[in-house]
Amino acid sequence: MNDKSIKILVLCLLIFGLFLGAYESVWRQGAKKVTSNELSLNRESNEVYLEIIWDASGSMWGRDYGIEKIIKSKEILKTFAAEIDHDINLGLRIFGARRVGDLEDSFLALPFNKNNTEAVINFIANVKPLGKSPIAYSLKKAVEDLTAVNGQKYIMLVSDGIDNGAIPPKEVVKELKDNNIILHVVHIGELENDKIKTRLKEMVSLTGGNYYTYHNHREVIPTFKQ
Known part of the structure; x- marks a missing residue:
């Protein structure tokens, strides 16, 4: 594998890592909203x-x-x-x-x-x-x-x-x-x-x-x- 290929691979891995980080952040926010909604429903049930x-x-x-x-x-x-x-x-x-x-x-x-x-x-x-x-x-x-x-x-x-x-x-x-x-x-x-x-x-x-x-x-x- 030449230097150019290695650089492209490293760049792809960096981009993929950034994507995973952003996805995890969005997922956590969504999970918080779901939990919040569930708690709200539980309160309303009373x-x-x-x-x-x-x-x-x-x-x-x-x-x-x-x-x-x-x-x-x-x-x-x-x-x-x-x-x-x-x-x-x-x-x-x-x-x-x-x-x-x-x-x-x-x-x-x-x-x-x-x-x-x-x-x-x-x-x-x-x-x-x-x-x-x-x-x-x-x-x-x-x-x-x-x-x-x-x-x-x-x-x-x-x-x-x-x-x-x-x-x-x-x-x-x-x-x-x-x-x-x-x-x-x-x-x-x-x-x-x-x-x-x-x-x-x-x-x-x-x-x-x-x-x-x-x-x-x-x-x-x-x-x-x-």
């Missing part, structure tokens, strides 16, 4: 996300022991907002409040936020019962809301349990289970209706949740601190 589904359908004008169900449900939400842990990402979905006869009248009034408690109280103040009661449709939409976040996921349905939507609520339970979403129900009125009560209890038990009423609704609050 977050708690709770979506309240509030029944503002026409049936909430009905009375429960002489008091309109809508008044009782607002009292529950006010108590809940005042006592819930402020580290919880709270969202509010409402159904039956905007249009008469609409089986898809369900909207996310307040997206998830840790500072939503006062906003919940202010938002519900002027809401009046109006339309249909698409419980299952609202649950499906809540699943969509919750699959977009990473953490412990809950739904709290505050309703009289009367569902005149197009989708049977039982069909949504599998979606809740598949997405690790726990459903709690606070049942307002219609407590003598065994069919409604049984259906609600079955739904929550299948997702690992609990059934509550107006009289013991405060007991649901500690479940979001576990």
Whole structure:
């Protein structure tokens, strides 16, 4: 091998060495980013996300022991907002409040936020019962809301349990289970209706949740601190 060939070989080795050094540096930076993202995801997994589904359908004008169900449900939400842990990402979905006869009248009034408690109280103040009661449709939409976040996921349905939507609520339970979403129900009125009560209890038990009423609704609050 002549001197010229040796010089070319040495030059090639130097260039290759520089390339390896640069590649290692890029690889290390990439590894740091991946590790950082993994740590971030782990931190996010400790977050708690709770979506309240509030029944503002026409049936909430009905009375429960002489008091309109809508008044009782607002009292529950006010108590809940005042006592819930402020580290919880709270969202509010409402159904039956905007249009008469609409089986898809369900909207996310307040997206998830840790500072939503006062906003919940202010938002519900002027809401009046109006339309249909698409419980299952609202649950499906809540699943969509919750699959977009990473953490412990809950739904709290505050309703009289009367569902005149197009989708049977039982069909949504599998979606809740598949997405690790726990459903709690606070049942307002219609407590003598065994069919409604049984259906609600079955739904929550299948997702690992609990059934509550107006009289013991405060007991649901500690479940979001576990």
